[in-house]
Amino acid sequence: MIQVRNLIKEFEGRLVLDDITTSFKKGAVNMIIGKSGSGKTVFLKCLIGLIQPSSGEIRYNGRDITEMRAREMKRLRRDMGMLFQGSALFDSKTVLENVMFPLDMFSRMNLRERKKRAEFCLERVNLSHAADLYPSEISGGMMKRAAIARAIALNPRYLFCDEPNSGLDPKTAQLIDELISDITDDFGITSIVVSHDMNSVMNIGDNIIFLNEGILEWQGSKDKIMDANNEKLNEFVFASELFKKIKAADTIITENNASGQEAG
């Protein structure tokens, strides 16, 4: 369980996260959404301990990471799978070697066990056939899948993803979204995904946290997002062309229903 209380982050006196209090849903896809510059990545980096907050608490099962000693933080990091923008695979390693890397670094498994675990993770993301290829020999979508396999290699409790489908075509983006959602369910992981893509939100978002200029403006499920009574959230949602069309279609249906009822 991750709980955040009164989180504030300032850079040289500039407030970037403004008193955020929230919690993330266990075993679900939690999405942090908002416009560019709203503080999503800074929030994510605070959650994984890469940025020290100015004040506030970030508790993992009751333990505040801002108070953890190096050894406890190291242990927690082993429970965190991370998927950053651009996949960040090692060019000089094959896909299999990339997935084995965290196991080589942090597990006590022998070589045969590490290879077996990496092969299992590659199979889970449907990439067994590319095990011996190098990143330069595979597509962007395959690189993301390899990065997901690597992120789950150590069997993490938490999966953090920053814009996991940026730079992908819509169909591949959807596949990556679905993979994150399936892995979250299959392995009981708590996923935290930063995104500004409304399609992703409606595809896989179980719990949605909307940031605007560093303020947590709204939190709820995707079923509530279209009808949310929050001006900033509405502006964000309906800035997307697709959602403008959905709203227009909804209005027509509602008006038709209303005039039908009046006529009847």
Ligand SMILES: Nc1ncnc2c1ncn2[C@@H]1O[C@H](COP(=O)(O)OP(=O)(O)OP(=O)(O)O)[C@@H](O)[C@H]1O
């Ligand atoms: N290390 C830093 N020093 C100073 N300011 C920073 C630093 N990191 C981020 N910021 C500022 O914090 C604000 C929020 O940045 P952040 O990257 O979290 O936004 P974002 O919502 O993730 O945007 P995007 O969707 O474009 O990635 C921005 O104004 C950014 O310039």
